[in-house]
Amino acid sequence: MTVSRRDVLLGAGFFGAGVVTAAVSTPDLRRLTSLWFRIANNPATLTNTEVDISALQPGQVMGTLWRNLPIYIWRRTDQMLSELAERTSEVRFAEPIEGLQPSEAANQFRSVDRHVFVVRGICSRAGCPLIAFEPNRSDLLPVGGFLCTNDGSRFDAAGRVYNGSPAPVDLLVPPHFYLGNKTLVIGEGGSAA
Numbered sequence: 415m416t417v418s419r420r421d422v423l424l425g426a427g428f429f430g431a432g433v434v435t436a437a438v439s440t441p442d443l444r445r446l447t448s449l450w451f452r453i454a455n456n457p458a459t460l461t462n463t464e465v466d467i468s469a470l471q472p473g474q475v476m477g478t479l480w481r482n483l484p485i486y487i488w489r490r491t492d493q494m495l496s497e498l499a500e501r502t503s504e505v506r507f508a509e510p511i512e513g514l515q516p517s518e519a520a521n522q523f524r525s526v527d528r529h530v531f532v533v534r535g536i537c538s539r540a541g542c543p544l545i546a547f548e549p550n551r552s553d554l555l556p557v558g559g560f561l562c563t564n565d566g567s568r569f570d571a572a573g574r575v576y577n578g579s580p581a582p583v584d585l586l587v588p589p590h591f592y593l594g595n596k597t598l599v600i601g602e603g604g605s606a607a
């Protein structure tokens with residue numbers, strides 16, 4: 415799969431984020447997951463990240479860091495949610511895989527608030543940074559989603575891996591909860607953590 419210069423320029427990416435580069439195969443899923451949770455729960459970096467999402471408009475995606483990990487936050491539109499509900503045959507796992515999101519997000523849209531998607535911006539194959547594309551910004555992801563520019567793995571706007579992608583599983587959703595209508599807290603400690 416090729417990625418055009420136009421695709422890359424239109425995407426929103428985390429460049430320069432620390433990444434894991436060791437190859438990980440499908441049977442290593444549990445180890446990968448537990449490694450991520452170990453990093454995320456390292457006492458040296460055990461802090462929550464608060465993000466003001468009040469300016470994030472429907473359809474827009476933004477990036478932040480949580481415990482040195484790149485995180486994407488996407489305010490999905492009703493149209494995007496409809497696409498996610500209808501296109502389940504295009505993804506490898508139509509149901510959420512246990513352990514890849516907190517229990518409060520173990521639903522069809524893989525989020526605590528269905529309109530706000532919070533996800534780790536790292537490919538589930540070997541940890542390369544992902545580029546996020548809003549709908550109609552890339553021929554590779556016409557309804558929006560995430561692209562690994564290294565191996566071409568594609569994920570939809572719920573972080574579900576598309577059929578035919580080298581990545582073995584869906585993207586990881588970190589624990590998160592909300593303080594009122596404006597503030598997203600990424601990390602443990604809230605009612606949804």
Ligand code: FES
Binds near residue numbers: 537566
């Ligand atoms: S992870 Fe490096 S390849 Fe998608």
